[in-house]
Amino acid sequence: MPMEMALAGMGMPGTQVADLSKRQKAAIVVRLLRSESIDLSLMDLPEEMQVRLTQEIGHLRPVSRDTLKAVVEEFVSELDSIGLAFPDGVGKALALLEGTISAKAADRVRSQEGLGQATEPWERLGELDASRLLPMIESESIEVGAVALSKLKVSKAAEVLGLMPGVSARRLAYAMGQTSEVAPKTVSRIGEALVSQLDAEPPRAFDGGPVERVGAILNYSPAATRDEVLEGLDSEDKEFADEVRKAIFTFANIPQRIDPRDVPKIVREVDQAQLTAGLAAAMALEREKVSAEFILGNMSQRLAQQLKDEMEAVGTVKPKDGEDAMSAVVAAIREMEAQGQIILVAGDD
Numbered sequence: 001m002p003m004e005m006a007l008a009g010m011g012m013p014g015t016q017v018a019d020l021s022k023r024q025k026a027a028i029v030v031r032l033l034r035s036e037s038i039d040l041s042l043m044d045l046p047e048e049m050q051v052r053l054t055q056e057i058g059h060l061r062p063v064s065r066d067t068l069k070a071v072v073e074e075f076v077s078e079l080d081s082i083g084l085a086f087p088d089g090v091g092k093a094l095a096l097l098e099g100t101i102s103a104k105a106a107d108r109v110r111s112q113e114g115l116g117q118a119t120e121p122w123e124r125l126g127e128l129d130a131s132r133l134l135p136m137i138e139s140e141s142i143e144v145g146a147v148a149l150s151k152l153k154v155s156k157a158a159e160v161l162g163l164m165p166g167v168s169a170r171r172l173a174y175a176m177g178q179t180s181e182v183a184p185k186t187v188s189r190i191g192e193a194l195v196s197q198l199d200a201e202p203p204r205a206f207d208g209g210p211v212e213r214v215g216a217i218l219n220y221s222p223a224a225t226r227d228e229v230l231e232g233l234d235s236e237d238k239e240f241a242d243e244v245r246k247a248i249f250t251f252a253n254i255p256q257r258i259d260p261r262d263v264p265k266i267v268r269e270v271d272q273a274q275l276t277a278g279l280a281a282a283m284a285l286e287r288e289k290v291s292a293e294f295i296l297g298n299m300s301q302r303l304a305q306q307l308k309d310e311m312e313a314v315g316t317v318k319p320k321d322g323e324d325a326m327s328a329v330v331a332a333i334r335e336m337e338a339q340g341q342i343i344l345v346a347g348d349d
Contacts, residue, residue, distance in 0.1 A: 020071070027056035028063060028071045121191030122151045124198065130159035136194055138168070146175035147182055147190050211240070215247025219330070222323060226250070249334065249344065251282060251326040254291040258333070262342045263298035266333055272310075274328040280311040281322020288326065 020028075030053065033040050042050055063071075097106075125133065125148070133152075137145040137160060149157045149172060161169045218226045226248070233241035249257055258266070267275065279295065282288035296304045317325070336342045 020067070023052055023056045024060060025071045025074065027053055027060055028068065029075045031057055031060070032068070032072070121188070121195040124195055125191065126152055126156060130156060130163055133160050134163050136197060137172075138164070140194075142171055142175050143178075144190055145172050146179050147187055148194060150176050150179050151187065151191065211243045211247050214244050218244065218248050219250065219334075223250075249330065251278070251291050251330055252287040254333075255294040257344045258294075259342070259345060260294075260298040263295055264300075265342060266329075266336065267295070267299055267303070269336060270329050270332045274325045276307060276310045276314055276325075277317050277321060278325035278329045279307060280314045281317040281319075281325060283311070284316070284322075 030040065030042070042053070045053075133148075133156070137148050140148070149160060152160070161172065164172070218229060221229070230241055230245065233244060270278075279292045282292035296307065333342070333344075337344055
């Protein structure tokens with residue numbers, strides 16, 4: 001920034017070099033720096049100044065060593081006189097203060113100054129989940145939707161198409177074949193228009209919806225607490241309670257949500273002592289017994305027999321210890337799902 005300011009201000013009263021304009025002196029400095037293979041970026045200068053500087057370099061002819069020395073000395077003097085440089089505009093000030101001020105404060109500044117979001121529109125859209133992109137694309141014309149899908153990564157576009165009814169997906173796929181002649185400016189405007197929908201939404205205080213948050217909390221709650229909360233939700237809002245049940249994954253849900261082929265992988269990830277205690281405790285419970293039998297029935301007979309022998313040796317497991325062990329199995333499954341090692345089967349409607 002100081003170098004750019006010096007280039008922009010060269011030739012101030014009292015520092016002039018005879019027969020050279022300010023632009024010519026700036027051009028000489030830039031030519032000198034480039035001849036020394038110094039990496040120089042002038043992109044922050046106004047575009048018009050960049051154009052004129054380039055033209056000036058093209059029109060200059062050789063200069064003497066004395067003239068070069070005088071120009072360099074003037075340039076160095078300009079640099080020395082700049083005590084502190086400030087960014088040109090509020091947008092660059094925000095970039096300078098990124099990580100120093102809060103995101104909420106930065107959003108207020110952008111809103112009050114009429115600035116858009118800092119990132120390029122298609123980058124922001126590409127970071128959204130397919131479930132979030134779907135309603136945005138469906139609300140637009142088929143042509144706009146085709147452009148949007150064409151700008152997304154192939155994997156993300158495939159996710160969005162997979163969530164659409166077959167007829168809509170086919171129409172969009174066909175329309176994508178007609179987008180080759182769309183002008184870059186039009187694509188940019190479409191991206192900005194879609195991002196403006198995001199900016200118009202009020203900021204969210206929580207990540208995820210209420211169903212996901214309640215479900216996540218109840219996943220790690222004791223069974224008695226979970227059942228009591230769900231019973232209370234049934235009386236207050238049956239529909240909400242049903243959605244929360246779908247979001248919950250407990251030991252008792254294993255047969256319905258786990259692919260039998262994934263059981264050996266899960267067993268390898270769980271601590272052997274916890275797995276044994278969890279299975280032993282589950283065999284004494286009505287709902288959880290089915291899950292224990294499901295796990296034992298989908299592994300090698302040798303390993304299943306080994307676990308049964310260990311369960312018999314463990315004997316009766318205290319309720320609290322058994323619940324902790326079953327929770328450890330569930331936690332391992334959740335972790336494997338988060339890492340993409342397994343995929344949970346969708347719950348029943």
